Amino acid sequence: MLRLIFFLVVCTFVGVRSANLETVSDEDLINLIKTEKYVVVLFTSRDCERCNNFENKVILLREDLVDSLSAWVVRVVDSQLLRLYSTDKEPALVFFRHGIPLLCDGSLNEEEILMMFTENKEPTVKELTDDTFEHLTQASSGATTGDWFVMFYSTDCVECVRMIARWEAVGAKLKQKVNVASINKYTTGASTARRFNVYEAPEFIFFRHGKMYRYQIPRYDINAFVWFAKDWYKNARAETVPVPQSPFDDLVQMIANFLHEKPWVLKLGSITIGVFIIISVASRFRRKIQTSQKKD
Structure with missing residues (x-):
């Protein structure tokens, strides 16, 4: 009898450990992200062996994630939402903290995933504005706040939206080494x-010791950004960080940027000025002819 009870307990335990993750729809996932503090989501697809292997990895972590974070651990199959968080195909593991996504590097093992999630329970990327940028980064003085890696984004940019989860992962990997931040180039960070x-x-742009280095590598994956901030920036052209602009200088720069982004305005202005000059000259010439005819 005792052997039978023991066998049933073991079978139950094994069944629980090997069970699939709870599957939710895209609509259910959106509701979870909005209402729950921590949500761990595995994006998977049908008939995908790599997805099955990755799911087994997450299943082994599920109990620890629930115990340490009180997180929901679910999966979605063939989700349309994946394109918002990753440029790769399934599988992909994303950790939502207060709705902010953190994309997990697929090469991590179970222990590294658990450490990454528990050490980054809060968003890692700092949001900068025109009012806080120089005070927090001290970019032009190269002073005491450390190195800064900043993403300039806009809310109407699809690639920017897709970068959020990856940029959070960059912040997590560079934590304690480099400050990773973002700033809205059209609103609170326009100046x-x-x-x-x-x-x-x-x-x-990577800021270090009063110099700035523009990231111009045609790769937007997590490891490429981390590599750039750690070492590769040395191969980029170093620019002296400009000092904060005066209101007048900022206005002049605003006009210059506007003309740079909309060159047709400058062309239209040139055409308008040209037409005005032609009309003015023609008008004067006509008046001279009329005056000459009156004298005759």
């Missing part, structure tokens, strides 16, 4: 964007 001649979004 700062003009200061650094940022025209496109997203654009990335």
Whole structure:
């Protein structure tokens, strides 16, 4: 009898450990992200062996994630939402903290995933504005707040939205080494964007010891950004960080940027001025002819 009870307990335990993750729809996932503090989501697809292997990895972590974070651990199959968080195909593991996504590097093992999530329960990327940028970064003085890796973004930029989860992962990997931040180039960070001649979004600039290095590598994956901040920036052109602009200088830069982004305005203005000059000259010439005819 005792052997039978023991066998049933073991079978139950094994069944629980090997069971699949709870599957939710995209709509249910959106509701979870909105209402729950911590949500761990595995994006998977049907008939995908890599997905099954990754799911087994997450299943082994599920109990620890629930115990340490009180997190919901679910999966979605063939989700349309994945494109918002990753450029890769399934599988992908995303950790939502207060709705902010953190994309997990697929090469991590179970222990590294658990450590990454528990050490980054709060968003890692700092939000900067025109009012806080220089005070927090001390970019032009190269003083005591350390190195900063900043993403200039805009809310109407699809690539910027897709960068959020990856940029959070960059912040997690560079934690305690580099400050990772973001700033809206069109609203609360418009003046700062003009200061650094940022025209496109997203654009990335690494600030270190009074110098700035533009990230111009055509790769937007997590490891490429981390590698750049740790060492590769030395291969980029070092620029002296410009000092904060006066209101007048900022206005001049705003006009210059506007003309740079909308060159047709300058062309239209040139055409308008040209037409005005032609009309003015023609008008004067006509008046001279009329005056001459009156004298005759």
